[in-house]
Amino acid sequence: MDFVQLAIVGLLVGSVVGLGAMGLTLSFGIMKFANFSHGDMMTLGMFLAFAVVGNMGLAGPQMAPLSIPVGLIAGVVFAAAGVALLAAGVDRVVYRRLRRRGSATITMAIASLGIAIMLRAAIQLTWGPLPARYSTGINPAWRLPGDLLIKPDQVLIIGLTLVLAVALYLIMYRTRLGKAMRATADNAELADIAGIDTERIRLATWMIAGALIAVAGVMFAVQAQLRFDAGFEFLLPMFAATILGGIGNPWGALVGGLVVGISQETSTYWIPSGFKAGVPFMILIVMLLTRPRGLFGSTF
Amino acid sequence: MPDLLAPLDTLYLVTLAGMTNWSVGFVTTIAIFGIVVLAMNVQWGYTGILNFGVVAFFMVGAYTSALLTLPPATGFSDYILGLELPILVGWAGGAVAGGVLALLVGLPTLRLRLDFLAIATIGVAAILRTVASSADNLVNRGRGMNGLPRLFNDLVDGSDYKWVLMGTTLITLALVYLLVRAVTASPWGRVLRAIRDNEATAQAAGKPTVRYRMQAFVLGGAIMGLAGAVYAHRVGSISPEAFSDLFGTFLPWTMLIVGGAGNNRGAVLGALVVGFFWFGTPLIQEDLPGSLGNQVFVWRQFAIGLLVVVFILWLPKGLLAEEPRVSRFLPRTVAGPPLLQRLRDRFRGRPAEDRSGT
Numbered sequence: 001m002d003f004v005q006l007a008i009v010g011l012l013v014g015s016v017v018g019l020g021a022m023g024l025t026l027s028f029g030i031m032k033f034a035n036f037s038h039g040d041m042m043t044l045g046m047f048l049a050f051a052v053v054g055n056m057g058l059a060g061p062q063m064a065p066l067s068i069p070v071g072l073i074a075g076v077v078f079a080a081a082g083v084a085l086l087a088a089g090v091d092r093v094v095y096r097r098l099r100r101r102g103s104a105t106i107t108m109a110i111a112s113l114g115i116a117i118m119l120r121a122a123i124q125l126t127w128g129p130l131p132a133r134y135s136t137g138i139n140p141a142w143r144l145p146g147d148l149l150i151k152p153d154q155v156l157i158i159g160l161t162l163v164l165a166v167a168l169y170l171i172m173y174r175t176r177l178g179k180a181m182r183a184t185a186d187n188a189e190l191a192d193i194a195g196i197d198t199e200r201i202r203l204a205t206w207m208i209a210g211a212l213i214a215v216a217g218v219m220f221a222v223q224a225q226l227r228f229d230a231g232f233e234f235l236l237p238m239f240a241a242t243i244l245g246g247i248g249n250p251w252g253a254l255v256g257g258l259v260v261g262i263s264q265e266t267s268t269y270w271i272p273s274g275f276k277a278g279v280p281f282m283i284l285i286v287m288l289l290t291r292p293r294g295l296f297g298s299t300f
Numbered sequence: 301m302p303d304l305l306a307p308l309d310t311l312y313l314v315t316l317a318g319m320t321n322w323s324v325g326f327v328t329t330i331a332i333f334g335i336v337v338l339a340m341n342v343q344w345g346y347t348g349i350l351n352f353g354v355v356a357f358f359m360v361g362a363y364t365s366a367l368l369t370l371p372p373a374t375g376f377s378d379y380i381l382g383l384e385l386p387i388l389v390g391w392a393g394g395a396v397a398g399g400v401l402a403l404l405v406g407l408p409t410l411r412l413r414l415d416f417l418a419i420a421t422i423g424v425a426a427i428l429r430t431v432a433s434s435a436d437n438l439v440n441r442g443r444g445m446n447g448l449p450r451l452f453n454d455l456v457d458g459s460d461y462k463w464v465l466m467g468t469t470l471i472t473l474a475l476v477y478l479l480v481r482a483v484t485a486s487p488w489g490r491v492l493r494a495i496r497d498n499e500a501t502a503q504a505a506g507k508p509t510v511r512y513r514m515q516a517f518v519l520g521g522a523i524m525g526l527a528g529a530v531y532a533h534r535v536g537s538i539s540p541e542a543f544s545d546l547f548g549t550f551l552p553w554t555m556l557i558v559g560g561a562g563n564n565r566g567a568v569l570g571a572l573v574v575g576f577f578w579f580g581t582p583l584i585q586e587d588l589p590g591s592l593g594n595q596v597f598v599w600r601q602f603a604i605g606l607l608v609v610v611f612i613l614w615l616p617k618g619l620l621a622e623e624p625r626v627s628r629f630l631p632r633t634v635a636g637p638p639l640l641q642r643l644r645d646r647f648r649g650r651p652a653e654d655r656s657g658t
Contacts, residue, residue, distance in 0.1 A: 034415035036352070036422075097613055106350055106414050110557070111612045113352065117550055117605030124598045236426060239419045274434035281423040288416055289408045 005148055006266045012154050012223070014261020015161035020216035020234060021241035021253035022168060023209030027087075029185040029248020030205045031095065033105040037116035038213060038238060041083050042231030044119060045214025046221040047127050048082040049075030053134050065152040067139030068222055075134075076218045080211040087210035088203045090115055096199065116232070124228045131225040157219045164215065165254050168208070172250065177204060185248050233277075237264070240280040243287050246294025255296070259283070324462045326579055331469040332531050334571040336552045338473075338480045338564060339523035345561035345622070346484050347516040348496035350414050353405075353421030355548025356428050357521045360401050361394030361528030362538050363432065366445040368393045369533075379440045387451055391529040398525020402518040410517060411510050425545060433540035444539025448532055465534060472530055473568070476523055481564050483519070492516050493562075546601060551578060554604040557611045560618025569619055574604065 024038045052075035053059040060070035094115065098108050141149040172178035183191040184201045192198050217231060224230070241260045245252020264279040287294070336358060343349040351357075369390040372382035385393075405424055409417040433442045456464050483489055494502040495509045502509050532538050551574070559570020581600045588596060611618060 034419055036418075094609060094613065103616075106348070107612060107616070109350065109415050109418060110553070111609055113550070113553065114605045114608030114612070117546070118602050118609070119605075121598050121602035121605060125595055125602070233426075236419070236423045239423075243416070243419075272434070274430065277430055278427050281420075281427050284420060284423060285408050288412060288420065292412050292416070 002148070003266060003269050004146065006269055007262055008148060008150055008154075010262030010265030011258065012157055012261070013265055014258035015158050016216050016220045016257075017234065017237045017241050017261050018254040018257020019161050019164060019219070020213050021238045021245070021257045022165065022250040023212035023216075024238050025242040025245065025248055025250055025253040026181070026205055027209040028242060030181060030188075030202060031105075031108070033108040033112070034239070035209075036109060036113045036235070037090075037119055038209075039231040039233070039235035040116045040119035040123070041087060041210060042213045042217040042220075042234055043123055043226075043228060044086065044231075045079040045083045045217030046226045046230065047123055047132075047228075048079035048214065049218045049221070050127070050132055050134065050226055051075075052078050054132060059135060062135065065139070066156060067135055067151075067153050068156075069135050072134055072218070072222075076215060079214040079218055083214035083217075084207035084210035087206035091202060091206045096202075120228060120232065127226075127228070129228065131227045133225055134222060153222055157222065160215070160219065161254075164212065165251075168212070168250055171208070177201075181205060236277075236284070237261070237280040240284040240287070243284060243292070244295060246296045249294065249296050252294055252296040256294075321462065322583075324466050326575070328462075328466045328469045328534060329579060330571050330575045331466070331473040332527055332534065333552060333555060333575055334473045334568045335476050335527040335530065336524055337555045337559065337567040337571045338476055339520040339527065340552060340556050341561065341564060341567045342480055342484065342516055342523065343520035344556065345563070345567070346489060346496065347492040347513055348414065349410070349513060349517050349520075350418040351421050351517075351520070352418045352549060352553075353423070353425040354524060354552055355543045355545055356421065356425040357398040357401055357524035358528035358531070358548050359425070359428055359432070359540075359543040360397045361525030362532035362543075363439050363445065363528075364397035364525070365390035365394040365529035365532050366448055366538060367439070369449050370445060370447070373440070377440045377443065378437045379445065380438060387449060387533055390533070391526055394529025394532075395522040395526040398528065399518045399522035401525070402521025403514070405521075406514050406517045410513050422545075425543075425549065429540045429543060442540060444537055444542070445532075446537035448536050448538075450536070451533060469530060469534070472526075476526070477564060477568065480523070484564065488512075488515075551604060554607050556618075557608050558618055560620040560622065562622030563618070563620045566618050566620030566622075573619070574607070578604070 020038065020042055024035065027035050027038075049072060053069055053071040058071040058074060062069055094111050095108050098111065139151045139153050141151045142155075144150060170178075172181065180191065180196045180201050181204065183194065183196055184198050184205075188198050191201070216234075220230065220234070237260050238257070241256035242253050244256030244259060245254070260280045260283055263283065264276050267276050267279045336354060339357075340351065340354060343351050365387070367379060367381040368383050368385045369387055370379075370382050371384050373379045401424070405417075405420060409420045432439050435441070439445060450461065451468055452464055484492070491502065491507050491512055494505070495507065495512055499509050502512075535542075552571075555570035555574040556567060557570070558574050559568070560566025578600060581596055585596045592599065
């Protein structure tokens with residue numbers, strides 16, 4: 001395939017990775033542990049939207065020129081709310097207990113792996129092992145100058161990523177909540193002393209991270225099939241993007257996601273596509289060797 | 301999912317021969333998992349190194365032993381080496397390969413935050429599976445390596461072989477247990493615990509902590525490689541998809557958390573208890589009501605995730621807690637409270653002691 005065409009596909013993959021990584025880096029920066037259930041939260045988001053358009057049969061007509069049905073708008077809202085509540089609930093039941101006990105953050109990382117296994121099993125139990133789709137609608141590509149192809153769905157995905165990135169920017173830098181989140185990430189004890197209810201901030205962080213990863217999951221599934229292990233495969237690229245951008249730095253994570261996505265897809269210009277999954281890993285290792293604090297600095 | 305014991309059905313189990321066969325196979329499998337969990341104890345239990353890619357080391361050991369012991373590739377297969385060496389050499393090669401992989405993974409990650417190593421190791425497992433299933437002329441791709449030689453070939457005939465296999469695996473487990481117990485009780489092992497509990501203090505005492513961590517990580521990786529080699533000759537054929545994260549990483553992790561990290565007897569006990577649950581549930585599949593019976597494989601997966609969370613929350617030290625006495629030269633005064641006492645304390649709301657510092 002043409003190199004520029006591959007870069008467009010990469011931009012798309014990068015948008016999904018970047019959106020997911022923005023949530024991952026926020027929870028990493030504030031909770032101080034790597035959340036290994038982030039990938040399976042993504043899968044849950046995909047399937048919650050499917051619950052609306054598939055299981056409940058609320059798909060409605062196709063929104064031409066997009067392939068997706070009208071009902072997916074309700075689906076994505078439902079998915080974002082559902083995953084946000086789940087993430088906050090898990091924090092209440094599991095991580096908060098560990099925090100109060102003064103557990104090492106690494107213990108929370110192990111607990112998050114347990115949560116990941118439970119989530120994946122629960123998704124399989126609810127929706128079965130077979131792959132699913134949001135719609136069978138066709139989505140003819142637009143032809144750009146230079147014989148490049150881009151589908152309307154793909155334009156929507158890239159656009160939505162930009163909108164959500166701007167929204168997150170406004171929350172982080174134009175609201176009191178965002179200021180409190182940054183303070184908590186910087187030094188939770190000091191934030192506590194300054195009168196910030198850090199437990200509330202943590203809940204808000206989980207909800208934002210959950211909503212973002214759910215939207216990322218739905219956006220991925222618009223393009224591909226829903227599979228119970230699809231989200232887990234995004235875990236490594238999202239971690240690579242998080243570390244590339246600097247832990248706790250959402251803009252870094254978005255840029256990191258785009259870098260990971262574009263380099264992964266354009267790598268197939270030179271190497272067999274079976275090996276492209278190794279590219280995010282190579283980026284991760286190179287970053288750990290050279291700049292473990294990320295390109296744009298980390299809140300740690 | 302490679303369920304070693306899956307082919308057996310309940311009807312078969314009713315007969316005495318069936319029961320014996322199942323038990324011998326079960327004990328062999330648990331012994332292999334026991335070796336893996338002991339290796340994880342060296343890395344996590346004693347040193348605090350979080351390895352979420354256990355299956356990668358196991359897989360490298362299995363493939364290395366296959367490549368060393370199988371005859372050269374013929375027209376229908378494509379793999380490198382094929383040296384037809386004795387199985388013992390294959391096992392040694394598996395251990396070396398696991399150790400070398402640990403060295404390679406440890407170099408960029410062991411001086412950084414502990415979660416970075418966990419992230420990297422999850423990646424290593426995924427990459428190795430991809431390479432094994434799609435690289436040409438390496439390890440026969442998705443078709444896998446088949447017809448691995450049996451232990452003591454020709455010396456025993458068919459029906460006795462399972463006993464030989466079980467005996468050899470148990471002896472290997474015992475040797476690994478003695479090795480791990482010896483090194484973790486040694487002065488070297490005490491440094492590992494010191495690093496785990498408070499790295500800054502260990503550094504202040506003049507210990508090169510990164511080097512110690514690397515040594516523990518490589519030792520653990522080598523033992524995992526050995527376990528993979530033992531597994532490969534036990535099952536006779538291996539393929540990339542057999543080495544799933546669930547089977548090779550998450551299941552052993554549950555065994556370690558349940559058994560008690562930092563306690564070698566706990567590691568083996570965890571392998572036995574969780575293993576009995578994991579490999580035993582398919583046996584009762586037909587007795588379960590409809591939908592539960594159909595989905596028993598997914599339910600048991602849910603259950604091991606739940607076990608990890610429940611143990612971390614309410615029994616963070618596992619069934620057998622770590623011995624507080626770090627040397628046999630110390631007086632026997634400090635004994636940890638027994639399991640029932642710890643459970644009682646938990647439900648009366650007294651906070652369980654937890655590992656801090658790392």
